[in-house]
Amino acid sequence: MTKQLTVAIVGATGAVGTKMREQLYKRNFPIKNIKFLASAKSAGKDIEFGGNTYKIEEATPEAFEGVDVALFSAGGSVSEKLAPEAVKRGAVVIDNTSHFRMHPEVPLVVPEVNREALKEHKGIIANPNCSTIQMVVALQPIREKLGLTKVVVSTYQAVSGSGIAAIEELRTQSAEWDKGKDVEANVLPVKSEQKHYPIARNLLPQIDVFTENGFTKEEMKMINETKKIMGMPNLSVAATCVRVPVVNGHSESVYIEVEKEANVEDIFAILKDAPGVVLQDDINNQVYPMPLFTEGEDPVFVGRIRQDLDNKKGFHLWVVADNLLKGAALNSIQIAEAMLEDNLL
Numbered sequence: 001m002t003k004q005l006t007v008a009i010v011g012a013t014g015a016v017g018t019k020m021r022e023q024l025y026k027r028n029f030p031i032k033n034i035k036f037l038a039s040a041k042s043a044g045k046d047i048e049f050g051g052n053t054y055k056i057e058e059a060t061p062e063a064f065e066g067v068d069v070a071l072f073s074a075g076g077s078v079s080e081k082l083a084p085e086a087v088k089r090g091a092v093v094i095d096n097t098s099h100f101r102m103h104p105e106v107p108l109v110v111p112e113v114n115r116e117a118l119k120e121h122k123g124i125i126a127n128p129n130c131s132t133i134q135m136v137v138a139l140q141p142i143r144e145k146l147g148l149t150k151v152v153v154s155t156y157q158a159v160s161g162s163g164i165a166a167i168e169e170l171r172t173q174s175a176e177w178d179k180g181k182d183v184e185a186n187v188l189p190v191k192s193e194q195k196h197y198p199i200a201r202n203l204l205p206q207i208d209v210f211t212e213n214g215f216t217k218e219e220m221k222m223i224n225e226t227k228k229i230m231g232m233p234n235l236s237v238a239a240t241c242v243r244v245p246v247v248n249g250h251s252e253s254v255y256i257e258v259e260k261e262a263n264v265e266d267i268f269a270i271l272k273d274a275p276g277v278v279l280q281d282d283i284n285n286q287v288y289p290m291p292l293f294t295e296g297e298d299p300v301f302v303g304r305i306r307q308d309l310d311n312k313k314g315f316h317l318w319v320v321a322d323n324l325l326k327g328a329a330l331n332s333i334q335i336a337e338a339m340l341e342d343n344l345l
């Protein structure tokens with residue numbers, strides 16, 4: 001019989017936490033008890049799960065007593081403070097924030113790519129950045145057959161990647177535009193920055209704050225996390241991350257260079273049977289992935305596959321996925337499922 005577990009969701013009221021609740025129920029995760037944790041402001045409020053109503057609790061160290069698996073998505077500072085407390089009390093933490101991702105002792109896992117890294121865990125497993133997850137799911141099968149030397153990615157990221165407040169901002173601004181009112185911006189590109197710009201009828205070439213080298217933190221996450229997950233420290237990776245006025249679903253234009261000579265048919269054949277990938281590429285019938293149609297879907301969708309015109313080992317791909325599912329909640333729960341199967345919980 002499958003082991004039944006006590007699960008806690010930290011950040012249960014948020015954009016990712018809401019999807020975690022849905023996914024745990026939908027995937028029939030073996031739950032003995034479940035706890036919904038959030039900030040003090042939400043404590044005592046009702047929350048729905050599987051047709052039942054539960055009370056939200058404040059996330060405190062004591063809240064993790066008796067918890068087997070704690071799914072964190074309440075921001076880096078909450079993970080920094082409370083993930084070690086959860087581990088101290090015997091829980092395995094699967095953390096959606098960026099806080100532990102590059103820590104050398106913390107596995108950064110996409111089960112289709114590096115499931116075996118879970119065996120090395122010391123209590124905390126990091127769930128990668130949303131844009132990185134969908135890209136590596138598409139690249140790993142190509143890398144296995146053809147090798148991989150270079151990745152250049154430009155992203156078109158939905159506002160849901162920045163949480164509930166950003167979704168609200170896009171909705172409000174779109175309505176203000178339609179009524180001919182002045183548009184107010186308070187959340188994007190980064191809440192804590194001095195300047196904010198409208199996202200409705202716009203796009204923002206800044207996701208997260210800038211780092212010293214001119215790349216944003218989001219771009220550096222894609223660069224560093226790709227190398228860590230794929231176990232390729234010398235892979236050449238460059239990223240430009242852009243926020244677009246799409247509610248949900250991240251899209252990516254990805255240019256890759258492989259080691260072995262190949263053609264478009266080879267890439268088609270590889271991706272057709274790749275785990276977690278759906279090939280959507282039929283230009284004669286205008287078939288290609290789009291974020292509106294990937295909402296609520298588990299897989300990573302790949303299309304518009306082209307061989308570069310100047311480099312026979314260069315290929316262009318268009319990669320789209322639901323960032324709140326494969327990019328966050330679903331990947332976290334797939335990690336928990338893999339750990340359960342591998343007797344790591």
Ligand SMILES: NC(=O)c1ccc[n+]([C@@H]2O[C@H](COP(=O)([O-])OP(=O)(O)OC[C@H]3O[C@@H](n4cnc5c(N)ncnc54)[C@H](OP(=O)(O)O)[C@@H]3O)[C@@H](O)[C@H]2O)c1
Pocket residue numbers: 010011012013014015016017037038039040041042043059072073074075076078096097098128129130160161162163164165323324327328
């Ligand atoms: N959105 C994505 O696609 C995505 C993908 C991967 C990772 N992430 C990461 O996941 C985290 C959450 O993202 P989100 O998009 O779900 O944000 P969100 O919609 O703003 O939700 C934030 C959640 O954190 C809770 N929270 C805030 N402060 C807290 C505190 N001091 N103690 C306990 N809980 C607290 C909030 O509870 P209250 O309702 O009580 O305030 C809410 O449940 C972030 O670190 C983000 O970087 C997001």
